[in-house]
Amino acid sequence: MTFQAIKVVTKKVFQNLLMLSLILVIVIGLTGIPTDFDIHSYNGDYKANMSMESIMESIKNNFKIFVSGEAFNVKIQGQTTLELLTKTARKSSAILFFGAILAVVVGIPKGIIDSRKKDSSGTIKLLQSLIPLSVPDILTITLVQLLAIYLSKNEISIFGIGPFPFFGDETFSHAIYPIISISILPAAYIARLTANEIEESFTKSYILAARGKGCSRFQIIKNHMMKGIFYSVLSGFPTVIGIMFSSLIIVEMLFNFRGIGFYLIYFYTTQLIPPYEAGVGFSLFIVVLALFYYLIFMIFNGLKEILMPQSKSS
Amino acid sequence: MIEVKDLKKQFLIKSKVLGLDKGVVNAVNGVDFKIEKGETLGLVGESGSGKSTTGRLILRLLEPTSGKIYLEGRDISTISNSEFRKLRKDLQIVFQNPYSALDYKMTIEDILIQPLQIHKIVKPLEYKKEVGRLLEMVGLSKQDGKKFPHEFSGGQRQRISIARALATRPKFVVCDEPVSALDVSVQSQILNLTMDLQDEFGLSYLFIAHDLSVIQHVSDRVAVMYLGKIVEKGGVDEIFTSPKHPYTKALMSASPLPDPGRKQERIRLEGEIPSAMEALGGCSFHNRCPNKMAKCETHEPKLIELGDRLISCHLYEEKEGLR
Numbered sequence: 001m002t003f004q005a006i007k008v009v010t011k012k013v014f015q016n017l018l019m020l021s022l023i024l025v026i027v028i029g030l031t032g033i034p035t036d037f038d039i040h041s042y043n044g045d046y047k048a049n050m051s052m053e054s055i056m057e058s059i060k061n062n063f064k065i066f067v068s069g070e071a072f073n074v075k076i077q078g079q080t081t082l083e084l085l086t087k088t089a090r091k092s093s094a095i096l097f098f099g100a101i102l103a104v105v106v107g108i109p110k111g112i113i114d115s116r117k118k119d120s121s122g123t124i125k126l127l128q129s130l131i132p133l134s135v136p137d138i139l140t141i142t143l144v145q146l147l148a149i150y151l152s153k154n155e156i157s158i159f160g161i162g163p164f165p166f167f168g169d170e171t172f173s174h175a176i177y178p179i180i181s182i183s184i185l186p187a188a189y190i191a192r193l194t195a196n197e198i199e200e201s202f203t204k205s206y207i208l209a210a211r212g213k214g215c216s217r218f219q220i221i222k223n224h225m226m227k228g229i230f231y232s233v234l235s236g237f238p239t240v241i242g243i244m245f246s247s248l249i250i251v252e253m254l255f256n257f258r259g260i261g262f263y264l265i266y267f268y269t270t271q272l273i274p275p276y277e278a279g280v281g282f283s284l285f286i287v288v289l290a291l292f293y294y295l296i297f298m299i300f301n302g303l304k305e306i307l308m309p310q311s312k313s314s
Numbered sequence: 315m316i317e318v319k320d321l322k323k324q325f326l327i328k329s330k331v332l333g334l335d336k337g338v339v340n341a342v343n344g345v346d347f348k349i350e351k352g353e354t355l356g357l358v359g360e361s362g363s364g365k366s367t368t369g370r371l372i373l374r375l376l377e378p379t380s381g382k383i384y385l386e387g388r389d390i391s392t393i394s395n396s397e398f399r400k401l402r403k404d405l406q407i408v409f410q411n412p413y414s415a416l417d418y419k420m421t422i423e424d425i426l427i428q429p430l431q432i433h434k435i436v437k438p439l440e441y442k443k444e445v446g447r448l449l450e451m452v453g454l455s456k457q458d459g460k461k462f463p464h465e466f467s468g469g470q471r472q473r474i475s476i477a478r479a480l481a482t483r484p485k486f487v488v489c490d491e492p493v494s495a496l497d498v499s500v501q502s503q504i505l506n507l508t509m510d511l512q513d514e515f516g517l518s519y520l521f522i523a524h525d526l527s528v529i530q531h532v533s534d535r536v537a538v539m540y541l542g543k544i545v546e547k548g549g550v551d552e553i554f555t556s557p558k559h560p561y562t563k564a565l566m567s568a569s570p571l572p573d574p575g576r577k578q579e580r581i582r583l584e585g586e587i588p589s590a591m592e593a594l595g596g597c598s599f600h601n602r603c604p605n606k607m608a609k610c611e612t613h614e615p616k617l618i619e620l621g622d623r624l625i626s627c628h629l630y631e632e633k634e635g636l637r
Binding site for chain 1: 406432478
């Protein structure tokens, strides 16, 4: 590795660490605001239920809790926050990981099918990808849940598989619907990326030359476009991860799948946990979620830098 | 070898908002020609005259709107795409830009093996040997097969494009401005290479260019295109020494002479080549023609024989009639 390369890598790592620290400071600061903080309207005037000093004190305490490591040892319903975090993180990671794989496995072939513009059913195929991207994710996920309930109530199985449970998180089969739900939007996004890449590539001279050589459409996509599609999906993956993280809370809440997203809402809304413990739990989970997202984001950006020829040359 | 009859290509222009039809571009408007075995037909004209579209129509990289294309007497304009894929072995193309014509993600060896695989030109065990032979044929070394396109200069890449086109041992090659993106010093090497290969393998070329000196150097016969139509066609010496059509004359007068002592009168055409969407009545050249007559605005001239050449101009119809 040359000195120049070391310099570039060091600079990138430093920039990312700085960005990550900034994000953590903002997240810890914001989550330090007490969960029972509220602003009331009284005779046309707005009044906060606590003073600015007490909010700042709470934020300061939040930083102290994190710096001292106390945030990991607070007991919630008989277990420490760290134990709860490990358990829930495993569940959320499973649906995020398998959801991402499903999105790629479904999205790329769907994009290849969508890219056949001349086909008379082209508009319908395009709409199949555009509709999930246009409607609110909660609607898409609710529709999956309704389907899941319908299949389960009527004991309908598909190809002899199922019906799967649509509520809870005891076994892996409980994760099937959350995985499907979380992968719909990213699959639609990947399908659009793939279709756009193929449509753009078909105008390039080397693709025309490949047609001239006698390559079939399948051979052209396999031999000349797959790498381009891979690069395109890779560069779009940070967005895909963003979509998945934003859907995570809805998916886990609707399917009662007790992962990080579920507990974030639970800590904020439950009356069963005292406000201090709930506040610490909420802060810790959201910090871990931010950290987790940023790490995955960095990994994919790094992969893009290493693998994509355009990025290398630039 | 190759015969084209009344070949037409129209592109529909659609509005961006509702996708409604806005008009039609007549990119190629009734082209006829024939190319014999071992012959080169030079296709010349301004940018936008339909030269490249004609080449791509013959290879069915674009689907013709109407007209017939015959390869060795067989009509290939209406056969199915899967059937035509088998015929692509005999019909190849060399593109204008060698920088975009090669897939940057593949090694030269992979690029050259692909047509060998598709058309089963040689046995799989002989692929590497054949790639070496093709590279040596175009003046490169066997070792170059392991490299990627970006490791070559423009001229070398065009040699690779030629090797790729010849990998299937074709009978007919469309050379779509193969030297216009190259330095002048490299142009002559590529032109000589194409001509040597033609002599060796008895190839037929449709050589598309806007550089008249290139056309004069490589062609046996020349066809001059204007707004999707052939306006004059004949032997290369005939067309270059005594052009008849006003457009051909203007085109020739714009070409610089290699002898600085010789002077030639420059015919300056007024205005730009009209849009192929605007349907001009009569002769398509009448709005720029220095010899325009009243008839030119209303009647479309037919391609008539004038000696050994074909010409589409009312000026010569009249002369023919007087004879």
